[in-house]
Amino acid sequence: MTQGYESATNVRDAEGRQYHIALKPGEVARHVILVGDPERARRVAGNFEAVELERSNREYVTITGRHDGLRVSVMGTGMGAASTEIAIVELCQCVERPVMIRCGSTGALQPGMALGDLVISQAALRLENTTRFYVEDSYPAVADPQAVMALAAAADAIGQRYHVGVTATSPSFYAGQGRAIAGFPPREPDIVERLARQGVKNLEMETACLLTLATLRGFVAGAVCAVYATRADDVFISPAQKDMAEKACIATGLGALHLLDAMERARGARPIWHPGLGLNESGA
Numbered sequence: 380m381t382q383g384y385e386s387a388t389n390v391r392d393a394e395g396r397q398y399h400i401a402l403k404p405g406e407v408a409r410h411v412i413l414v415g416d417p418e419r420a421r422r423v424a425g426n427f428e429a430v431e432l433e434r435s436n437r438e439y440v441t442i443t444g445r446h447d448g449l450r451v452s453v454m455g456t457g458m459g460a461a462s463t464e465i466a467i468v469e470l471c472q473c474v475e476r477p478v479m480i481r482c483g484s485t486g487a488l489q490p491g492m493a494l495g496d497l498v499i500s501q502a503a504l505r506l507e508n509t510t511r512f513y514v515e516d517s518y519p520a521v522a523d524p525q526a527v528m529a530l531a532a533a534a535d536a537i538g539q540r541y542h543v544g545v546t547a548t549s550p551s552f553y554a555g556q557g558r559a560i561a562g563f564p565p566r567e568p569d570i571v572e573r574l575a576r577q578g579v580k581n582l583e584m585e586t587a588c589l590l591t592l593a594t595l596r597g598f599v600a601g602a603v604c605a606v607y608a609t610r611a612d613d614v615f616i617s618p619a620q621k622d623m624a625e626k627a628c629i630a631t632g633l634g635a636l637h638l639l640d641a642m643e644r645a646r647g648a649r650p651i652w653h654p655g656l657g658l659n660e661s662g663a
């Protein structure tokens with residue numbers, strides 16, 4: 380497939396096919412769902428009425444198709460900010476002005492948050508270190524307000540319980556999220572309590588990377604995660620509950636993409652949609 384690469388910097392072939400994700404311009408939709416788990420990517424695509432492309436390379440599984448008439452790509456990014464950075468940078472070489480929503484899983488930190496609830500991120504603590512190579516430490520990882528509203532509206536549309544607030548993106552599932560496993564003591568065992576005291580809603584591993592890179596590049600992005608763990612009582616979700624929570628998270632992410640499409644048409648040349656503009660969803 381690949382004859383040679385442009386350079387050590389732009390690792391793409393003559394057709395523009397990217398080294399890690401193995402996709403080229405034309406193969407990625409503007410509306411993209413990102414998930415950590417490649418099997419979840421396949422389950423997202425299970426909602427498509429038509430599939431035009433499936434590609435798998437390393438951990439990156441991508442499927443492009445149509446969902447209720449809207450062209451959508453879903454990609455499994457793998458876990459963590461490092462592999463997510465590769466996915467986002469390479470996707471942005473394949474598509475202009477993308478709209479990206481992460482549909483992930485997460486651990487909840489606040490009382491009143493239950494297994495299976497959704498968390499919509501307004502912003503994220505950049506505890507990972509990938510984004511430090513792009514921006515200074517005080518740079519905020521902030522979601523597009525349109526994405527926050529679209530995700531909340533999409534969750535309401537399916538009667539799903541959700542929370543909105545600040546997420547912490549960790550570079551680690553175990554020590555970095557305060558999980559003490561025999562023989563692997565975390566340096567900061569109380570990190571969950573510290574973050575909870577600061578009002579942080581949830582811990583996961585990719586959102587800050589997506590939000591930071593989206594602000595830098597200038598595209599619309601947001602994140603919604605299903606609660607798989609409640610950290611205060613140390614409970615992890617059962618397989619049956621996980622299925623339902625994942626379905627709700629996927630439905631919310633896909634619903635939000637349609638709303639974001641309608642918002643974009645309603646706002647025209649304005650920088651942002653606001654409620655005064657209304658929505659015409661018929662063209663979605």
Ligand SMILES: O=P(O)(O)O[C@H]1O[C@H](CO)[C@@H](O)[C@H]1O
Pocket residue numbers: 414415416457458459482483484485552583584585
């Ligand atoms: O379910 P995903 O999207 O992978 O998200 C969460 O689950 C993984 C850890 O189990 C990390 O990637 C974390 O961010």
Ligand SMILES: O=c1cc[nH]c(=O)[nH]1
Pocket residue numbers: 484485486487552556582583584607608
């Ligand atoms: O506790 C959790 C659950 C899912 N994903 C995470 O990163 N942490």
